[in-house]
Amino acid sequence: MAAFNLDGNIFVPVPLLDMKKSLKKKHSRWTETAEDLYNQYILKSGNDYEKMADLIFSKIKISKNIYDFTPKDSRGLQESINEMDDRFREISEFISTLKISEIKTVMVACYDRTVKTLWINRSNVLRDMLEKDTWNEADALFYSYFNMFINVMSRMVIEISHETAERSRNLISMTGLVSVVYGGIILAYTEGVLEYDDILERMSDLSTFSGTFNIGSSRRIRKALEATKSVTIFSDQE
């Protein structure tokens, strides 16, 4: 079981916690509902945390990849969440009445928090991996995956911030979907239910999308990485 605790903070189908911080005071009626839902469904100590976790686990197994996501998939995810509790529906209906600039403010705050939460937990994840006596194949990939996911989410937050409010609409829903489908792998790991095939498939997608990045390490490790980065992948018949 993972030592680090993300406590649902990285899964952002609905920007529950951030509504309170980012919305104007006139919306306070909704922010209270959002806080209740956050406590009930997103926090691990909440009564219905398992329901949300199960929904996320079902999404990491979808056969679509990051290039196949459409706004329809985002709506499908939102609908699945709405079906869990009518208050989710009320919240998403309320959000749809906001100006796009307001939605953008809330969502950027939300995704930004996700990235920060992940970033803060990086060293804990590494420590967790190093403390394990033995690894299975999923363990062997996990820390790289974790960093790759941070990189993808960071890039998406930057892209949303730079887009005009109107054009950011699709990107916002796409990022929500990415946070659930690809972030779900991290939840599955923390819950001890991660399967090798799931991380392998999701990481193969994500690495086509993540862009160049470095994972911080000591000089000696960097030298070893540099020496081995171009190691050859042979073919079965060779």
Add this chain to the structure above:
Amino acid sequence: MEEANIIDAEIVLDIVYQERPMHLNAMDFLNRYGKQGLAIESNVNRLCQRKILKQVARFSREFGEMIQEKGDIPENSSIWDQTNTSGRGKLLENFKLKIEESASVNNTLYRGFSLSIMDRAKPHILMMDSTHIRQYLQIIPATLTDYLSTGIKENFSYLVPVNSVDGKDTVNMRRELYDQLLNDLGENAMTIANLISLVLYGNSSGKKYISINFFTSDQNFIENFRKIKEDMDMDSLNNGNEVKAALKSINFEKPY
């Protein structure tokens, strides 16, 4: 409307990795088209990344296990940490022998990969304690996929089929095709579904293609595709006639 020259995963790997036996032939082939003159589609990229990840996951697990092995007194630190540099060299040689001799390792893909990574890492690894080696093993998957991604970006243009045309969802069409092709084409089914989609609807940047030359040396793939072109019943598909027409615009060629 233009013609697209798209390559399969093996050609991508031949071009990006200098140690592959066909690297020079692949570079001659690349030079005929110039950088960015050849394209890859998203599934080929995914297949390449997957090949690397499968190998490196297994290597990290097995090598990480060896590094952690304890001696006779379990509460002591690992044998690796108790051993000097020349002793560590012997431990590495023993591990290599184990890989070479292991009955379970019946594919050269993994053997070649793991021996290659150990030869390159050896001078650095000998100087590291087990904690640092395990850190290295945790970061190497991202480093390898990053190297491949960079090689792909430098050499090829990248084609992603468009997801929506005039508000019409083309992803479903691709999924439907994929399901139809999966039995005959296995992991290449998504590639063919994507190629058909590129001919029918173009790519995500709005480019349309009059035909596609798909380069591959995989004779099984070519043979299976020929059967699909001739025999497969497309009537069950929503847009079977369009798919049939698109199939005629996809040609297979041997690259080198």
